[in-house]
Amino acid sequence: MTERAAEKRVNRTKRLIRDTLTELMEEKGFEGVTVRDLTEKAQINRGTFYLHYRDKYDLLEQSEDEIIKGIVQLVNDIKPMEAVAFTSQGEPFPVIQKLFEYFQEHADFMKVILGPKGDPAFQVKLRELITQTFLQKIATEVNKEDMLVPVEFLTTYVSAAHVGVIQHWLETGMEKSPSEMTLILAKMTLLGPGYAAGLKT
Amino acid sequence: MTERAAEKRVNRTKRLIRDTLTELMEEKGFEGVTVRDLTEKAQINRGTFYLHYRDKYDLLEQSEDEIIKGIVQLVNDIKPMEAVAFTSQGEPFPVIQKLFEYFQEHADFMKVILGPKGDPAFQVKLRELITQTFLQKIATEVNKEDMLVPVEFLTTYVSAAHVGVIQHWLETGMEKSPSEMTLILAKMTLLGPGYAAGLKT
DNA sequence: GAAGATAATCAACAGCTTGTTCATAACATT
DNA sequence: AATGTTATGAACAAGCTGTTGATTATCTTC
Numbered sequence: 001m002t003e004r005a006a007e008k009r010v011n012r013t014k015r016l017i018r019d020t021l022t023e024l025m026e027e028k029g030f031e032g033v034t035v036r037d038l039t040e041k042a043q044i045n046r047g048t049f050y051l052h053y054r055d056k057y058d059l060l061e062q063s064e065d066e067i068i069k070g071i072v073q074l075v076n077d078i079k080p081m082e083a084v085a086f087t088s089q090g091e092p093f094p095v096i097q098k099l100f101e102y103f104q105e106h107a108d109f110m111k112v113i114l115g116p117k118g119d120p121a122f123q124v125k126l127r128e129l130i131t132q133t134f135l136q137k138i139a140t141e142v143n144k145e146d147m148l149v150p151v152e153f154l155t156t157y158v159s160a161a162h163v164g165v166i167q168h169w170l171e172t173g174m175e176k177s178p179s180e181m182t183l184i185l186a187k188m189t190l191l192g193p194g195y196a197a198g199l200k201t
Numbered sequence: 202m203t204e205r206a207a208e209k210r211v212n213r214t215k216r217l218i219r220d221t222l223t224e225l226m227e228e229k230g231f232e233g234v235t236v237r238d239l240t241e242k243a244q245i246n247r248g249t250f251y252l253h254y255r256d257k258y259d260l261l262e263q264s265e266d267e268i269i270k271g272i273v274q275l276v277n278d279i280k281p282m283e284a285v286a287f288t289s290q291g292e293p294f295p296v297i298q299k300l301f302e303y304f305q306e307h308a309d310f311m312k313v314i315l316g317p318k319g320d321p322a323f324q325v326k327l328r329e330l331i332t333q334t335f336l337q338k339i340a341t342e343v344n345k346e347d348m349l350v351p352v353e354f355l356t357t358y359v360s361a362a363h364v365g366v367i368q369h370w371l372e373t374g375m376e377k378s379p380s381e382m383t384l385i386l387a388k389m390t391l392l393g394p395g396y397a398a399g400l401k402t
Numbered sequence: 403g404a405a406g407a408t409a410a411t412c413a414a415c416a417g418c419t420t421g422t423t424c425a426t427a428a429c430a431t432t
Numbered sequence: 433a434a435t436g437t438t439a440t441g442a443a444c445a446a447g448c449t450g451t452t453g454a455t456t457a458t459c460t461t462c
Contacts, residue, residue, distance in 0.1 A: 009408085009409065009410090009458075009459075010408095010409075013409085013410080030232075031231075031232050034447090034448060034449085035448075035449075035450090036447090036448065036449090044410075044411090045410060045411045045412070046411095046412095046449095046450095047410075047411065047412075047450095047451090047452095048409080048410055048411075050449095050450065050451075051409075051410075054450090055449080055450080115321070115325075116321050116322035116324075116325045117321070117322070118321050119321070120316070120317050120318070120319050120320070120321045120324070121317035121318070123317075123321070123324075124316075124317045127365070138398070139398070142398055142399050142400065143399060145399075146398075146399025147397070147398060147399050148388050148392070148396070148397045148398075148399070149385045149388055149389060149397050150385070152369070152373075153366055153369070153370075153385050153389075154389065154394060154397060154398055156365050156366050156369040157362045157365065157366050157386075157389050157394055158362070158394050159365070160361050160362050160364065160365020160366065160368075160369075161358045161359070161361050161362035161365070161394075163361065163365075164328070164357050164358065164360070164361020164362070164364075164365070165354055165357050165358050165361065167361075168353070168354070168357040168361075169354075172353075184350045184351070184354050185358075187349050187350055188350060188354075188355065188358050188393075189393070189394050189395055190393065190395040190400075191349070191393055191395070192389075192390070192391065192392055192393020192394065192395065192396060193355060193358055193359050193362075193390050193393065194390055194391040194392070194393065195349070195393060196348070196349045196350050196355060197339070197340070197343055197347070197348060197349075197355055198343050198344060198346075198347025198348050198349070199343065199391075209430095210429075210430080210437085210438065210439090211437095211438075214438085214439085235418090235419060235420085236419075236420075236421090237418090237419065237420090245439075245440090246439060246440045246441070247420095247421095247440095247441095248421095248422090248423095248439075248440065248441080248442095249438080249439055249440075251420095251421065251422080252438075252439075255421095256420080256421080
């Protein structure tokens, strides 16, 4: 048998396992899921699971890495100039919108992994990714002297806020479109939450 | 034996169990901790654990509830007027500062529970508490028409940002004082992250 | 269509954790 | 010293884990 065909069969099984993990995490959270549960629900042999993953933590890690890889790729495809369209203009940054579209595409997994039954380490990873990719770059373009607060707290504030809003958006059924969400986030980040609340009229 | 004495002995044991949980979570995360680990490290009988807690999830829940209760009480002690000192002035709100002092006091537990090996549900609880306690009140004092963004996203943005910064502060060894942190958060929230970064000079 | 290779199944295993139940020991007040 | 409560110790069935060896199913290629 050639490799491609094997890959096909393997990948089908792996996708089945990962999708089942998402479903079960929704019910019981990651902790509550046993390999037995998973393989029974997926209707595969328990041995098959161990053929592809070391244990359930390995499965989670691989699933998360795939998402992270997707985001990194997505960002790399746009970077050249648009990523920095942020600095001066108030226009919604297209990279953030792409991010929302990507999350929408993988909504099932993202929702549960970022939710209250998910993996707190993933949230940290995601925030770090946002910091590294977006904020760090911008931070270097600004004079340190102009900063009213230490950079680390600024980047933490913004990335945590973004991830939080994304989580809430997923949790409440994604009623706004990605472009609407991008605009909402841009307003609050650029004008400030206080101004956005109408406090400074 | 009177109740007080019994309570003392029981509470000593319970505190021992909870402190040991904090230590073990730091190493292995909540998932990785077994009741056996816990009782061995605490040097108590495994049966004693089950005398006080249904299982390890019950232990976690009780530990979290105690913290939440502490925060609620702390907020209720101040509420009358100061809580709203926020709306018009740029001065650091004293309630937030109290919050930081409280977290500093319980730093060990807060650090691990909010960290990458912690409980994502607690983060959600904490954010909801902040929203209910602080933001909701403020939101009612503002004309809905003045809002540039839907209230839900505003409160999510601010509460997620705050919890994120608190987590980062704990993670990096609490080098700034509670009052410094309060000021930093106030600046970013009132003036906006963009302005605080020096983007709008 | 048959041979060969890889993937999936099945059953069984020791090892571990869990939560419970007894009887017994330690403890602090009166 | 007597009493009531808490802590200990040992033992139990039940469940999940990760591994192994043998067998069957599936797909490509000749």
